[in-house]
Amino acid sequence: MVRGEYGQRERQAVRAVASRLAGRSARDLARGGNPDNPILPARQVLADSVYEVVKQQIMDLKLAPSTRLNIDQLARELAVSNTPLREALVRLESEGLVTRRSLQGFTVAPLPDLRDMNQLFELRLMLEPKAVWAATKRLQPEDLQLLRSSVERMVKVADDSVSGQYRRHQALVAADAFFHDFIAEASGSHLLQRAVSGLHAHVTLYRVYFKVGATPEGGDSADEHAAVLDALTAGNPQQAARAMRTHLERSHARHRQLYRQSDNGDSKERTERGELNTGLKPMPR
Secondary structure (H helix, E strand, O other), X not given: OOHHHXXXXXXXXXXXXXXXXXXXXXXXXXXXXXXXXXXXXXXXXXXXXXXXXXXXXXXXXXXXXXXXXXXXHHHHHHOOOHHHHHHHHHHHHHOOOEEEEOOOEEEEOOOOOHHHHHHHHHHHHXXXXXXXXXXXXXXXXXXXXXXXXXXXXXXXXXXXXXXXXXXXHXXXXXXXXXXXXHHHHHOOOHHHHHHHHHHHHHHHHHHHHHOOOXXXXXXXXXXXXXXXXXXXXXXXXXXXXXXXXXXXHHHHHHHHHHHHXXXXXXXXXXXXXXXXXXXXXXXXX
């Protein structure tokens, strides 16, 4: 991508996210939100918007794993000062998406290995059934409709034979992330929400690299999400937790299969050519 185009596009993204965050705060307040938590000040909106944009760059692989980040250059591209960018990177460091070393600055975290991926799913199995259990009694009819729309999008994209594979995959990943993050937020536990969201961000990176979620697997995920939604609609926390556990176990199996399929005999040669040590090339950008 041409450097100038990148900077212009990312500056527009920062402004758009800042506007959306400010608007969301106003709507929350109008709907009876905490009166002690007014509309976010401009500084906080800017910091949050930079965080959202940089995180999206990582999730979209525009900032690839193990990429060393030049703060001055990135700040110029986003048309912000170094301060909100550093705040965003510190926040991303707490989520494990970037790393920091003394005298070396920030680097996008490398793609975790198979052992790390297994541990990520083990943690998700501990947390997400609890999250969906807690969310069962808290979700309102309009919330269930949003989740239902998310499942319908997954089904539609999985059945789409016209759009390119990459576009289908990106749409499936977005719908999957929305479904899980929305339920975690509905649990009512801020700490649980942050933990689930942080873990899911790492799993999403796997999905992008290994194309987990592309058809026909996307249809399997949609069916499993639908089973969770049915339990939520019925107000049955036990069934919802059981359906979520089944979904995560099957998703873990799909990720393991794709990872092992990538571990072939020419991985060393591919690594020397600058490709992933998993034996797969990054998705096209």
